[in-house]
Amino acid sequence: MATVKFTAMKDGDRQDYEFLTAHEIDYAARTGERLLDALVHLDEGLSGYKITRLGHSLQAATRAWRDGADTDWIACALLHDIGDIYAPYNHDEYAASILKPFVREQCTWVVESMAISSGSITRIISAATAMLATASPAMPISTIATSFANAGTSRASTRTTTRCRSHSSASSCSKSSPARPTTPP
Numbered sequence: 001m002a003t004v005k006f007t008a009m010k011d012g013d014r015q016d017y018e019f020l021t022a023h024e025i026d027y028a029a030r031t032g033e034r035l036l037d038a039l040v041h042l043d044e045g046l047s048g049y050k051i052t053r054l055g056h057s058l059q060a061a062t063r064a065w066r067d068g069a070d071t072d073w074i075a076c077a078l079l080h081d082i083g084d085i086y087a088p089y090n091h092d093e094y095a096a097s098i099l100k101p102f103v104r105e106q107c108t109w110v111v112e113s114m115a116i117s118s119g120s121i122t123r124i125i126s127a128a129t130a131m132l133a134t135a136s137p138a139m140p141i142s143t144i145a146t147s148f149a150n151a152g153t154s155r156a157s158t159r160t161t162t163r164c165r166s167h168s169s170a171s172s173c174s175k176s177s178p179a180r181p182t183t184p185p
Contacts, residue, residue: 072103
């Protein structure tokens with residue numbers, strides 16, 4: 001079977017959906033490859049800066065790595081501008097949505113919140129990494145917001161809630177929704 005037999009989803013049978021499931025699993029497994037391909041396109045995007053978006057992304061990831069950041073922070077630093085390709089006006093939200101299934105919530109929150117920041121993503125990640133190195137497994141988001149503000153993003157406003165530091169401790173963490181920045185006055 002090269003394609004499903006149906007044209008309307010309601011007409012699909014078990015064989016059709018097993019066929020689609022296999023294709024969807026294979027497609028999802030190659031998400032990383034597609035993201036790396038998309039990074040290359042950042043070299044062709046927005047011009048006028050001294051460095052391309054790809055160069056900027058590689059610098060951010062390298063700086064995060066040199067600062068001792070973990071894999072989640074490095075991946076977010078590398079991919080924080082990936083949304084510029086298709087969503088230049090809300091690329092931060094777009095990038096955070098892409099990253100959300102793969103990294104912890106604190107990291108996607110920083111990527112999503114960077115549009116309101118007056119500081120660079122690498123300063124934010126550096127401050128958050130330093131703070132997380134000495135933090136307890138569950139910490140108030142207000143602590144992250146303080147580090148976020150100290151990294152040059154004082155316009156970020158959040159409410160206090162407990163967040164999980166990693167997927168492995170998720171069962172012992174609060175299930176409340178992530179803090180979201182508010183629009184500056």
